[in-house]
Amino acid sequence: MKNDADPLIVQEVSPRDGLQIEPTWVETVDKIALIDQLSLAGFSRIEAGSFVSPKAIPALRDGEQVFQGITRRPGIIYVALIPNLKGAVRAVGSRADELNLVMSASQTHNLANMRMRCEASLVAFGDVVSFAADHPVRLNGSIATTFGCPFEGKVDEDRVLQLVDAYLALGIQGVTLADTTGMANPRQVERLVKRVLERVGAHDLTLHFHNTRGLGLCNVLAAYEAGARRFDAALGGLGGCPFAPGASGNICTEDLVNLCDEVGIHTGIDLPHLLRMSRQLPALLGHELPGQVAKAGRNCDLHPAPGYIATL
Amino acid sequence: MKNDADPLIVQEVSPRDGLQIEPTWVETVDKIALIDQLSLAGFSRIEAGSFVSPKAIPALRDGEQVFQGITRRPGIIYVALIPNLKGAVRAVGSRADELNLVMSASQTHNLANMRMRCEASLVAFGDVVSFAADHPVRLNGSIATTFGCPFEGKVDEDRVLQLVDAYLALGIQGVTLADTTGMANPRQVERLVKRVLERVGAHDLTLHFHNTRGLGLCNVLAAYEAGARRFDAALGGLGGCPFAPGASGNICTEDLVNLCDEVGIHTGIDLPHLLRMSRQLPALLGHELPGQVAKAGRNCDLHPAPGYIATL
Numbered sequence: 001m002k003n004d005a006d007p008l009i010v011q012e013v014s015p016r017d018g019l020q021i022e023p024t025w026v027e028t029v030d031k032i033a034l035i036d037q038l039s040l041a042g043f044s045r046i047e048a049g050s051f052v053s054p055k056a057i058p059a060l061r062d063g064e065q066v067f068q069g070i071t072r073r074p075g076i077i078y079v080a081l082i083p084n085l086k087g088a089v090r091a092v093g094s095r096a097d098e099l100n101l102v103m104s105a106s107q108t109h110n111l112a113n114m115r116m117r118c119e120a121s122l123v124a125f126g127d128v129v130s131f132a133a134d135h136p137v138r139l140n141g142s143i144a145t146t147f148g149c150p151f152e153g154k155v156d157e158d159r160v161l162q163l164v165d166a167y168l169a170l171g172i173q174g175v176t177l178a179d180t181t182g183m184a185n186p187r188q189v190e191r192l193v194k195r196v197l198e199r200v201g202a203h204d205l206t207l208h209f210h211n212t213r214g215l216g217l218c219n220v221l222a223a224y225e226a227g228a229r230r231f232d233a234a235l236g237g238l239g240g241c242p243f244a245p246g247a248s249g250n251i252c253t254e255d256l257v258n259l260c261d262e263v264g265i266h267t268g269i270d271l272p273h274l275l276r277m278s279r280q281l282p283a284l285l286g287h288e289l290p291g292q293v294a295k296a297g298r299n300c301d302l303h304p305a306p307g308y309i310a311t312l
Numbered sequence: 313m314k315n316d317a318d319p320l321i322v323q324e325v326s327p328r329d330g331l332q333i334e335p336t337w338v339e340t341v342d343k344i345a346l347i348d349q350l351s352l353a354g355f356s357r358i359e360a361g362s363f364v365s366p367k368a369i370p371a372l373r374d375g376e377q378v379f380q381g382i383t384r385r386p387g388i389i390y391v392a393l394i395p396n397l398k399g400a401v402r403a404v405g406s407r408a409d410e411l412n413l414v415m416s417a418s419q420t421h422n423l424a425n426m427r428m429r430c431e432a433s434l435v436a437f438g439d440v441v442s443f444a445a446d447h448p449v450r451l452n453g454s455i456a457t458t459f460g461c462p463f464e465g466k467v468d469e470d471r472v473l474q475l476v477d478a479y480l481a482l483g484i485q486g487v488t489l490a491d492t493t494g495m496a497n498p499r500q501v502e503r504l505v506k507r508v509l510e511r512v513g514a515h516d517l518t519l520h521f522h523n524t525r526g527l528g529l530c531n532v533l534a535a536y537e538a539g540a541r542r543f544d545a546a547l548g549g550l551g552g553c554p555f556a557p558g559a560s561g562n563i564c565t566e567d568l569v570n571l572c573d574e575v576g577i578h579t580g581i582d583l584p585h586l587l588r589m590s591r592q593l594p595a596l597l598g599h600e601l602p603g604q605v606a607k608a609g610r611n612c613d614l615h616p617a618p619g620y621i622a623t624l
Contacts, residue, residue, distance in 0.1 A: 111621040185574035214604040262497035292526040309423040
């Protein structure tokens with residue numbers, strides 16, 4: 001492990017990718033409270049919601065109210081996921097700082113998720129770019145199924161690079177490589193991150209890993225060692241995948257921050273604050289969460305020795 | 313990641329470290345069936361039980377019957393955990409191929425777990441070595457809390473190396489570095505494994521990681537890259553830690569084998585066979601298990617695309 005002087009930037013995505021598949025409705029006021037608490041934890045980026053069809057993602061149908069209700073702290077970029085121009089207009093109207101567009105590397109996944117072919121997604125992104133040019137908003141493009149598709153299997157790495165180039169050609173500066181259903185492995189990550197970093201600066205590249213097959217943090221370390229510096233993660237490991245009932249979702253923010261604290265990679269994030277937040281999630285959502293450190297505590301949270309050892 | 317031509321050896325420990333804290337009694341016949349099924353999966357080593365006080369570990373009080381009931385397959389080493397000479401006599405009487413002795417690097421943990429000081433443990437091991445010299449049995453020495461102690465916190469690496477030297481001086485050839493409560497991090501693992509490999513050959517060194525804080529597989533990769541080649545793991549991620557209720561236990565065998573398959577490290581283990589076995593554990597034990605791949609499937613287990621995409 002090298003370059004540990006370089007901070008690792010965590011973009012917290014629990015309010016968006018975390019909550020979007022929760023079956024329990026989370027009240028707008030609770031979403032706002034979650035984001036406001038996250039804003040106090042030291043994050044520089046929070047994906048705070050999405051502006052998609054309320055029919056497609058009913059759990060996030062209150063995007064406007066959430067973005068308008070949060071207390072914005074200076075220096076934090078509040079990101080909104082959008083699927084198209086209509087979403088972009090709503091997000092800009094709600095003062096999102098950054099628009100995160102998404103399409104899949106795999107044609108079948110794009111058809112299933114966006115209900116259009118990849119080519120049509122790129123055309124629609126052109127409209128978003130034109131609109132955004134007239135507004136003070138950043139753009140990021142996510143590539144879902146970068147590391148594998150649950151319908152098609154392996155995804156050609158050259159295909160991913162072509163989409164990166166297409167984003168850059170459109171004028172979309174930030175790029176997220178997303179392991180949507182947790183199919184990435186560390187060797188693949190190392191290889192692809194190195195290739196993408198030849199095109200995109202480390203400050204513009206985000207890695208989005210899911211822990212579906214238990215490899216999320218391994219993939220973070222592999223990407224970090226290959227030069228990546230920004231990672232999505234969700235409090236408690238919120239989120240999930242409709243194809244893996246019971247399996248983990250996003251990599252867990254507090255587990256990632258604990259890893260960084262233990263190996264000496266700076267994140268600027270307050271782990272005890274995160275742990276207090278994470279431990280409140282089961283009451284909010286009605287189920288346990290996959291995060292480990294919230295259950296086990298930090299290494300420095302020592303236990304009292306059993307009394308009987310005094311008599312030995 | 314280098315040296316991928318070198319196989320990674322998985323020692324399956326679910327029958328011992330996995331079952332020992334299960335609150336549900338597992339019938340002797342079911343333990344034997346579990347081990348016999350594991351013997352068909354491609355493992356070269358299985359920790360099949362322990363010979364400790366039935367009062368201390370009631371879940372494993374049938375060690376003799378288990379070792380006498382299993383169908384031994386040629387080439388597989390069936391290991392027994394033992395705490396002392398009495399356990400060694402029982403294990404050898406039950407034809408265990410290898411005795412795994414255990415003490416802790418931390419004095420407080422050894423007092424809590426073995427009810428004696430570390431010095432007394434080493435004296436007792438001398439008796440086991442003398443006894444074993446007259447029998448066809450291998451010896452391995454485990455060092456619990458190698459990477460941290462839940463009572464004392466950080467463990468001095470020189471202390472661990474002194475215990476490795478003490479084992480070697482006694483004539484104990486195999487050494488296991490055990491992360492008993494999941495406190496290890498990849499950088500620490502890399503550093504310590506390199507130092508221990510100056511004393512112990514890679515074929516005699518085992519790493520035993522728990523996934524208590526989500527870092528188990530990260531630590532395996534760090535150890536593998538530092539030259540370690542043998543790892544303990546438990547089917548389904550069985551096991552656990554009394555200090556971390558709800559947190560994961562041992563690293564999960566099928567998740568580890570899936571990682572190796574994906575990155576191209578040879579294990580010789582039949583992953584589909586393991587997944588079938590793991591998926592039967594919840595019915596046997598009455599609860600879900602932390603393993604991920606048993607829930608998510610392998611990457612190559614593709615899903616049918618939704619029917620509506622044909623109409624788009």
